[in-house]
Structure formats: structure tokens, C-alpha cells
Amino acid sequence: QVQLVESGGGLVKTGGSLRLSCAAAGRTFTNYVMGWFRQAPGKEREFVAAIRWSGGTTYYADSVKGRFTISTDNAKNTVYLQMNSLKPEDTAVYYCAANFGLHIATMPNVYDYWGQGTQVTVSS
DSSP states (O other), X not given: OXXXXXXXXXXXXXXXXXXXXXXXXXXXXXXXXXXXXXXXXXXXXXXXXXXXXXXXXXXXXXXXXXXXXXXXXXXXXXXXXXXXXXOGGGOEEEEEEEEESSOOOOOGGGOXXXXXXXXXXXXX
């Protein structure tokens, strides 16, 4: 049974940083793409970043490019999202997701597994 557990959310001021973690368990994720999505109140879930577990190819939404970095730690089976220069518009619940295959998808309905989410709030 696949489990994705996010952590690291919290309250931070504009310009601050947070690092989100997603601990993955239940299978070998070598042939998976891991993604981070976010959903603000009243808005649809949107793509933030993704990484191919094997090879490390990354892809980012334009809104976070240059500020966020996605990475993996194979030994810990964990995916990270380092978020710098945070803005109030980054406030949302952040979700980790896993998609079997090598294609980096940005549509949430493509992803097979999801975590429970972690709240990130950026104050102005």
C-alpha cells in the first residue's frame, strides 16, 4: 500500500523559506514521477513542481521557477520542496503526489497517489 506523508508546512513571513518533505513508502519509486501541487481556498489544485525519481529531471510551474527547488533523497525515500522568497500568493495546502511512468505531468488527475497535504501560510 502506497503512503505519502507530507510535513514541514507552517507560517512564515514574506521573503522567508520553508522546506516541505514527503516520505514515500509502500513500493519502489524508481519508475515514478513525484509531484508537488497546491490548493488555495476557493481555487483549483495547481501544479507546482515535479521530478523523475530516476534521473532527477525536474519541471516547475512558471510561478515558482527560480524560487522553489524539488529534490529527492533515495536513501530516505523522501521528496523535498525547498521554498525560498515566499510570497502571500504561495499560501495554500501543499500536496505530494506520485505518478507511475516517466512522463512529467502537470494535471493532477494523472497522478495515482496523494498525501494528506500540509498547510503553508505566508503572511505579508
